[in-house]
Amino acid sequence: MIQIKNLTKTFDGQKALDGLNLNVKKGSIYGLVGINGSGKTTALNHITGLYKQDFGECQVNGENSYDNKKMKETLGYIPDELFFFTNYNLKNTKAFYKNMYKNWNEDRYKDLIERLQLNEKKRLKGFSKGMQKQAAFALIMSTMPEVLILDEPIDGLDPIVKKVIMEYIIEDVADRGLTTVISSHNLKEMDGICDTVGIMKKGKTLIEGELDEIRQKISGESEPLSLDEIFVKVYENDYKNRGVEKNDK
Amino acid sequence: MINKAILIENIKRLLAIPIYFLIMIIAFAILPLHTTRDYYSTAWQVYHIIHHQNIFIVSSMVTMPLILAIFLHPFHFDKKVAINFYSLPIKKAELFLTNLATGLIFITALVLIVSVALLIPFNYSIEVHLSWESAIQDFTHDFSGTFLFFLRTLLGFIFYYAMFTLAMSLSANRLVGILFSIALMGFTFAATSFIYIISYLYIFGHPGFDDNQFISAVFSNPALLWTIIRGDLAISPFIIAYIILTFIFIILGYLATQKRRLEQVGTGMTFKWIENICTFLFSFFGAVISAAFLTALLESIIGIYIGLILGFLIFFIIGQMILEKSLQIKHRLKLLIPNAIIIVVLYGVFNFLHIFMAGYINRIPDINEVYAIEVDRNWFWDEEIRTLRKIRDEDAIRLAAILHESILESRSEYGAIPLQRMVGINRGIRFELIYHLHNGEVVHRAYYVPFDITHTEPFINLFSNDTVILRNFLTLTGVFDLSLVTVQLERLTENEFGWWNTEIKETQNITMNDTRLEPLIEAAREGLLKQTRQEVVTAEDGRNVLPLPRYQITLSIQTIENNIRFFSGDWVNIRIEYADQILELLEIELPNEAN
Numbered sequence: 082m083i084q085i086k087n088l089t090k091t092f093d094g095q096k097a098l099d100g101l102n103l104n105v106k107k108g109s110i111y112g113l114v115g116i117n118g119s120g121k122t123t124a125l126n127h128i129t130g131l132y133k134q135d136f137g138e139c140q141v142n143g144e145n146s147y148d149n150k151k152m153k154e155t156l157g158y159i160p161d162e163l164f165f166f167t168n169y170n171l172k173n174t175k176a177f178y179k180n181m182y183k184n185w186n187e188d189r190y191k192d193l194i195e196r197l198q199l200n201e202k203k204r205l206k207g208f209s210k211g212m213q214k215q216a217a218f219a220l221i222m223s224t225m226p227e228v229l230i231l232d233e234p235i236d237g238l239d240p241i242v243k244k245v246i247m248e249y250i251i252e253d254v255a256d257r258g259l260t261t262v263i264s265s266h267n268l269k270e271m272d273g274i275c276d277t278v279g280i281m282k283k284g285k286t287l288i289e290g291e292l293d294e295i296r297q298k299i300s301g302e303s304e305p306l307s308l309d310e311i312f313v314k315v316y317e318n319d320y321k322n323r324g325v326e327k328n329d330k
Numbered sequence: 331m332i333n334k335a336i337l338i339e340n341i342k343r344l345l346a347i348p349i350y351f352l353i354m355i356i357a358f359a360i361l362p363l364h365t366t367r368d369y370y371s372t373a374w375q376v377y378h379i380i381h382h383q384n385i386f387i388v389s390s391m392v393t394m395p396l397i398l399a400i401f402l403h404p405f406h407f408d409k410k411v412a413i414n415f416y417s418l419p420i421k422k423a424e425l426f427l428t429n430l431a432t433g434l435i436f437i438t439a440l441v442l443i444v445s446v447a448l449l450i451p452f453n454y455s456i457e458v459h460l461s462w463e464s465a466i467q468d469f470t471h472d473f474s475g476t477f478l479f480f481l482r483t484l485l486g487f488i489f490y491y492a493m494f495t496l497a498m499s500l501s502a503n504r505l506v507g508i509l510f511s512i513a514l515m516g517f518t519f520a521a522t523s524f525i526y527i528i529s530y531l532y533i534f535g536h537p538g539f540d541d542n543q544f545i546s547a548v549f550s551n552p553a554l555l556w557t558i559i560r561g562d563l564a565i566s567p568f569i570i571a572y573i574i575l576t577f578i579f580i581i582l583g584y585l586a587t588q589k590r591r592l593e594q595v596g597t598g599m600t601f602k603w604i605e606n607i608c609t610f611l612f613s614f615f616g617a618v619i620s621a622a623f624l625t626a627l628l629e630s631i632i633g634i635y636i637g638l639i640l641g642f643l644i645f646f647i648i649g650q651m652i653l654e655k656s657l658q659i660k661h662r663l664k665l666l667i668p669n670a671i672i673i674v675v676l677y678g679v680f681n682f683l684h685i686f687m688a689g690y691i692n693r694i695p696d697i698n699e700v701y702a703i704e705v706d707r708n709w710f711w712d713e714e715i716r717t718l719r720k721i722r723d724e725d726a727i728r729l730a731a732i733l734h735e736s737i738l739e740s741r742s743e744y745g746a747i748p749l750q751r752m753v754g755i756n757r758g759i760r761f762e763l764i765y766h767l768h769n770g771e772v773v774h775r776a777y778y779v780p781f782d783i784t785h786t787e788p789f790i791n792l793f794s795n796d797t798v799i800l801r802n803f804l805t806l807t808g809v810f811d812l813s814l815v816t817v818q819l820e821r822l823t824e825n826e827f828g829w830w831n832t833e834i835k836e837t838q839n840i841t842m843n844d845t846r847l848e849p850l851i852e853a854a855r856e857g858l859l860k861q862t863r864q865e866v867v868t869a870e871d872g873r874n875v876l877p878l879p880r881y882q883i884t885l886s887i888q889t890i891e892n893n894i895r896f897f898s899g900d901w902v903n904i905r906i907e908y909a910d911q912i913l914e915l916l917e918i919e920l921p922n923e924a925n
Binding site: 092126129130131132133148150151153154156158160162163164166177180181182 | 333334335336338339343408410411412413414415416417418419420421422424591592593
């Protein structure tokens, strides 16, 4: 579904992505994790077709993602920082999205704003960050995306809303085969949702695969580790390996 | 190619902008036409609007496209907006064209409504006094005139909209976008000035165009209309140039949008090489301004060099701060090195041109090849008048060549420093001489010379020549059919504050049929020649002030030429000591005090 091969991107002489490889299967919930500055958002911006790579490939559904209208029609992206038109409320914004996306689902939209208890007439810029995220989620999910990209989606959400959102995603994965990529710092939350993970460091994937397999591999004979613990282990191993490499040289 | 959803959203979101400008234009340009009761005033206002001299329409032509360009492209300046916009299912090209279409719809609607509103006060007709030659032209407000107004105004708005769209496509933050838009507006000014200065100083001795064309080219860009109205009602080369430029701006804007990268949003400019060119030009502009200022302050050539270095440094630092949006620009100071290298290379090129090309400036054509000359042609706009002012007298041509030679011989004594002229500190007279050769060649020269040249023999000889004197009084040379001469006798005195008092003593009108007309013109010519010769010899700093009280005769002469009435023709001022014959013809006896 999403294939990234040897992706490289440089900003002002600094490599943000350094030969990144990712493979997201259709219908999976993929957790992209890494410390700050590891290149998660840059990777997501390539998948959504916003950034043009310096080298390598980034394909969604077999098509190059950069500036690809057809691909973006089936892709929903909720970035970390949201933007809404000044003075627009949810109703105005809905009208805009309805015109923009061919697969707009009005019933789903109504259902979502009811479950999330969103006020359609209030100015979106007057919403809290968490409420804005909910509004964006309602809008994006109503476009019936095949691929959903979420950058730090859980920040600022209360537990009840988190539950509603996650239920919706899991339902869509089961019913329609929605492919989801979630990037987050909150590894505990990710642990319960993701079936696949990719751990990034300095623009590269340190490890990638199904979460259970990785858990088994890293935990070995001992008690299964949490995603948090796996993350720390993978980073520690990488640090050690680098030290060995340096000594070898 | 155009995204309907974005187009509708743009229109809903930004409709307030054209509505605001429409209200402003209606309130301050159209409504006064209906509230003014006086026919002449209304007609005059209509004339101003149709000829793009109404300040509200002119300023809207620049400000509305600028505001539209800023608000239609928020995704060029803010990363958050850019990420949200570009993640929508739309291609970059589609977004560019949709925004372009939005602007064009707003602009066309506004100009159309204003033009239709202009048709309501219909069919006003007035005589318009044009400047310089004071000719009168009839103006009638009709449908075809209004239609042309619509087309030209539309072109003006679209031209600026395309220009600002390009500026926004090349800018990565709002402030830089606005500054770059203003800079692009001044581009014609800068380019024309540059060509003018370089060609003037180094290549031809005079630019390929004259000062009036230069002034109109310079001032036409911010208010484009001047070139549009000047092109008569037919399509002028200026209009074609603006249409071509509009397309070029749109194409470049499109390409820039395609090429720009999202990661550049929020920085200075989208492309590093444009950023470098702009900071160089900005610094160079600052250097010239500062050189002019310091030179005037210190009144010394050292001011130029100190000013150039200081100005360049200061403007370079300011430019970098604007681009970085920070006071911390230490890391950018290394860019001063390539900038300094470019300046040194340019200086070298200019000096090369000066040394190897300056010889052309000194060329004086063989007078046998010359059939006519012109002096101070620059003051006259009308080509017909310029032709009539050509001096064909062989003696005058010979004297002009002698004066030209004397100027070149003594040129090194006064201000051969190009930079001094570049920053405008030269003080003196601008002497212009044009030779028309039998082979069709025109040799055009202009020099700045000090005031004391007026005391030299070659200058006195040339400007005492009858044909040279009469070039300024065409009505006395018989080239026009005279219709009326108004003769006025004035007494000039000085009051207790040292100001002049003018008291009209006598006024007579002499018409075409009057037998006194011809002798009167003859007497005026004789008096004027005697007087002017005397003035040329005694002139101080180009002026000749005679003691008061004194009498003066003024002949205001009307002529008819090609159905255009020159209502003022020439004013010929003749002081009383050279006007005996005129007084006799008019049967006027002067009071004793004048004698």
